[in-house]
Amino acid sequence: MTTATRHPVELRYATASDVEARTENSRVLLALEGSRGTVGLRGRVREPALFRDALAATLGVLASDLRYRGRDRTAYLAYLMKQGKRATAQIWEAQKAFLDASLQSEEQKDTVLDPVLTVDPDQVSLEVFSRDESAYARLAFDNTLFDGREAAHGSTFLDVPPELVNKVDRLRTYVPLSLEAHVALPAREARAPRNVEVPHAWLRGFLQVQSAATLPANTCTLAPIDLYNLLFALRTRKAKKAPRALRFELVPGAPPRMVLEPWELVLECHASVYTGTAPAVVRTFGRQRLAALARLLPHAQSVRVQLLGPGLPVFWVMDMGPATLTLALTGWTESGWSSAAAFDVLMPRAVPEGLSEKLRQRLRSEGPLSFETLVAGAGAPKDAVRAALQLECLRGRILYDIARGAYRPRELMPTPVDEAVIRFGSEREARAHRLLGDGGPGAGEVKVTKVHEVVGEGTRIHGEVVDREAVRSFFPVFTLDLEGRVKEASCGCPHFRRSGLREGPCEHMIALRLAYARQRAAEEALRQTPEGRKHIRAETRSYVRREASGQEQVYRVSLDGKLVAVEWGPRLGDARHQKLWFDTDAEARTAYFARLEELASEGFIDAASAMV
Template sequence: MTTTPARSVQLRYAARSEVSATALASDVRVALDGGRGTVGVRGRVKDPALFRDTLMAAAAILQSDLRYKGRDRTAYLAYLMKQGKKATAAIWEAQKAFLDKALDEDTKTSGALDPVLTVHPDEVSLEVFSRDESAYARVAFASDLFEGREAAHGTTFADLSPELIAQVDRLRPYAAVDLDAGVSVAGRAPGEDRPVSVPYTWLRGFLQVQSAATLPAVTCELQPVDLYNALFTLRTRKAKTSPRGLRFELVPGRAPRMIVEPWEIVLESHGPAFKGAPRVVRTFGRQRLLTLARVLPHAKRVRVQLRGPGLPVFWVIDLGKATLTAAMTGWTESSWASAASFDALMPHSAASEVELGALATRLSALLVERGPLGLSALSEAAGVKTEAVRAAMQLECLRGRAIFDVAREVYRPRALFTEAVDEQLIRYGSPREARAHRLLGTPEAPGAGEVKITKIHEIAGEGVEIHGQVTDLEARREFPPHFTMDLEGRVSDASCTCPTFRRSGLREGPCEHMIALRLAYARKRVEEDALRQTEEGRQLIRAETRTYVRRDESGAETVYRVSLDDRVVYVQWGARSATGWSGAAATAPVESRASSVRHQRIWFDTDREARDAYFRRLEDLASEGFVDADAASA
């Protein structure tokens, strides 16, 4: 049995967190880690209801766990044995599996850091990360929320126990609330020295979700009632079929629109008109949004930041004197399906690793000296190009020495530990993922093998089937991995001829050859999308199919599917309900589609003329308000 590399953290609490209450006043005392020096804040809370509900939302994200939990069948097995049933090997194996799973769950529950509290001159922030490594939240209380505020700036860990959360939930708005975080009081019950062994896999997810905040994003704004409509729809329905995404339709000059799959429920938003290029963005992990319900009564506005495929979606909720920033992902436990997403979170710069590390250290010192700074301000202060600053600050976020405040779009100093985290220790989620990257190599160094994508089979409405050929120079063999990935990024029907897969299949996770093929496919998609925007890249395209959609005032969709095949341009168009194309709630009979879908096939003398006509048709559709549905983020 292999052990997971972990970092040992010694937490020292001088007292236990508690809430002491009387009829007209409450005193919230939060214990902080005493090993981080003098850090704390105290003052009277001006808005107790806002303080209570924001903390409860953060606690809901901290305690959320959407991992599959098997049923406890030990009592039933004991009953069978008492009735004289034969105690077969299957019974003992089932009991052993249950105990192993229970012990594993206990290990994962205890192997997480306590919430991180940081006292800034202008705010007090609290960061939490869910147990299943799928959701991150940062709560920021403005300084003017507290009357008579006294603060000692710095970063430490807070004791936010379930007992304290239960007591905070009983706070009432009519009673005065005093916050005392990090100040020792005589007569209180003593705390404890608690060693915590934090797996680097958990730390990797915590730091890389923050690193994702530094990446460029598409931003749209919603009203609180729009978030309420989405939560109401999710709470009153349960999807039994895929896809289970929340799709954003962003059309310039119109308010954003949300579509709840698989029912294709259209939620028209009431926010300002979207500004930017038209696009459709599909996001997953929508059930995690239910943890935000507690702060809806205080919400002033909601901003949604959408990044690349598979990356976290950031929800920024303005609560007046507080801000809640939540990052929701579609995966749990940093699973291998997200390996390609995390690959995009590592800093990319033309500078060497040594130069990038030196720049990151210099920028971190600037933040400590001058306080929160935006990207352009940091670039101007350091005299370095913006992209180099972005890569360096992304590295600082991975080291745990800085954080990007998504709500205010500034970088802030925040030392997670007294010493920086070695980014090489969280670079890969597992030894197999490290070997997969070794096979692929880097632009600076060749890999220990070769990864080729031999076939990509797009399955309309279902996903994509990917075949590859991996040459492992160390093993001196070639392996033909392949897998099918659905619209939600989940992988099925995988196979490989390597000894790892032959021994255990997918029970121990995917082999390095599957991970390498998954990474190669993700990188290929990114390169093709970037190359497609250039004239040189368009000249290389000989066969392609794109789908464009437009929704009218009644909610009905018109779908155009335009295909290029050498010297032929083929066009199909019709209503979404009749076509049954990807994203539809149901597929109509063939006779219905034949009568309502129109077709056009055009032949050209040269492939260049066909290609020019193909892209001209796509540009005309975009100018008419159609949105490219193939650019949706999974």
């Protein structure tokens, strides 16, 4: 990764963070970066057990890395050489050199920003982003957790040495505990400045996950026992084949259900009923990352889940009284190019001149404010205000506090991040957007020529990409499996012929993936309008509803010209059939959509959305 793709940051820590555990009292000493002005906090902790477990869980998210790592076979090759087996010194030296180069590049890739600590008038918060760029956590402590609280408001970076997690873990909860977080801790060893070059890809993931918090979502509430049941089921089972999703089934007026695939294990929730207006089913992936919440279960009072949609982040908000942990999980643990289409919707539209600065200044002067309060005093339409707030989130100057439902000022960097720099995850993704005509010279043309649904495997997508810079057309093809990842792919471009998918997909595949996602979104939006429905002459939809006994009732409704066919019954039982003929296509279409709306009002869920 070249210097041009990195953001240089100089970190000046006067001392190092540490934990002092004594028999009469304990202190957690957090060293803060000193170039951002006076920021700090001091106070005695009222609930040491809650403070210890919450801080340890958050630092655990920071250190987590679930990326696949290959095995080191150099020791085995050396053993074979001693035994006189077929393992030459050249093979051993070559593999050793390869591993040394891989580890060096891995260390460069793992260069990330230190956690961000923000002291507000009403709380102090800590933000972390995992090393595999798939989990974001924000831990907030209210003022009620501290006695004798003394604070200097602002945002800065926090020093977290590797041994700090173990030291926090060894704190004794029966001993009085105090917290000191400021620039110059007493009697500590001075340290030299440290230069960090943060990859733009890391900044992009960190800020776009925050920006995603402003998008509309389906929200449900779980009881702590529901989360315990989920974590217990994941711990005692291991899926050896796809799909490996955690599926949420949300029906208005009914408690939410969580379904673990591929076992179809149904977990009933007990907190409250779903209050949405329409049934919904959302599949999420990377569920093993939820193990980070296990330590906080004894302190949890309630758990709220915000589901943005397939491929978008999922937010888990754990309320622990004076402390709140917000855990955001990206669509997949491996945030590869399959999620490029999902993150594409996070970029804001055009923002009126001066609106972003006006909103930011108001937040700095008045403190945390809800979206409705900001709209009331902005003098601009809601869409413009939302786009301006989303833009400021991408610049790192404000954040959306999901737990409180309010925007807060927070300066991630001394200077705002240029959103144009983190617009794309790679050069190939930027060229893919150029092919789609999203700005820049050399716009091309991208067509989805065929979509083939392969039962039990996924969706095979064929396309044609006209690349005017290359003065030729390419015909990419790939298969999205049931978890939204690429299973098979091919393209005639030089990049794919040279390396296949070993170096990632070519720009033509990314462009086709984006075009397919946009086409599906446009078709679904058009389908909800009377004008769009007029063009539908043949269609089949399946709706399912899970009864209290656990059995699923399935309705299959088909429209074919003047005919409406209905098939219904239990999933594993005999089905009943009905055919209705009408005088005109319009009458049949009206009856078809009326039947679908009736099923939705009765709590049936569109089964097609469950496979997205």
